[in-house]
Amino acid sequence: MPSSxxxxxxxxxxxxxxxxxxxxAQSSRWLAVFSLLGLVLLCLAWExxxxxxxxxxxWLVLKALPLCIPLAGLxxxxxxxxxxxxxxxWLYFIEGVVxxxxxxxxxxxxxxxxxxxxxxxxxxCVMHIRGRQRALAQASKPAPAAAS
Numbered sequence: 311m312p313s314s315x316x317x318x319x320x321x322x323x324x325x326x327x328x329x330x331x332x333x334x335a336q337s338s339r340w341l342a343v344f345s346l347l348g349l350v351l352l353c354l355a356w357e358x359x360x361x362x363x364x365x366x367x368x369w370l371v372l373k374a375l376p377l378c379i380p381l382a383g384l385x386x387x388x389x390x391x392x393x394x395x396x397x398x399x400w401l402y403f404i405e406g407v408v409x410x411x412x413x414x415x416x417x418x419x420x421x422x423x424x425x426x427x428x429x430x431x432x433x434x435c436v437m438h439i440r441g442r443q444r445a446l447a448q449a450s451k452p453a454p455a456a457a458s
Contacts, residue, residue, distance in 0.1 A: 335441045337382045342392070342434035343384050350377045351400065352420065359416035377402075387441055396435035403428035 353374035358367045376398065383391025406424035409417055 313424075332441070335438065335445075338434050338441060339377060339384065340439035341379070342395075342431060342438060345427050345434060345451075346377060346381060346395070346430040349399075349424065349431060350374050352423055353377065353402075356420040356424075361420055363412070365397070370395070373405075389439065389445065390437045392439050392442075396432055396439070399428050399431050399435070402434075 329365070340373045354371060357363070357371035357373070362368050363370055384395070390434075403425060406421045406428060410421035410425060413421060419429045
């Protein structure tokens with residue numbers, strides 16, 4: 311007897327959307343992972359050693375914690391993670407712009423590096439999302455009929 315309830319996976323496109331296996335998809339994935347790791351390391355180094363707000367470091371180093379959360383999702387090809395990370399990264403971009411505009415030289419260089427890493431991470435997320443959507447659209451197209 312057929313069930314009238316939909317399959318549980320039908321509501322979870324992240325689980326059923328195939329991760330594209332092309333070179334562009336892999337390069338955008340690794341670009342996102344490495345730029346995210348670079349942003350985490352920059353936040354830690356900036357607030358602990360390079361140009362902390364206080365001489366012994368500050369609590370502002372905790373801004374690196376939210377960036378550690380999406381790392382597992384990126385490594386597991388979770389489309390949802392790429393989507394919300396592409397929005398979260400703008401908060402760090404804004405911080406970089408504000409601090410590049412108003413801080414002194416050592417902190418200004420860190421802020422400019424943060425801006426560059428944020429733009430790189432956003433571009434990698436967008437490339438990956440578009441590649442996955444393209445792969446899903448091609449997979450759902452009906453195959454052309456063979457000529458007899």
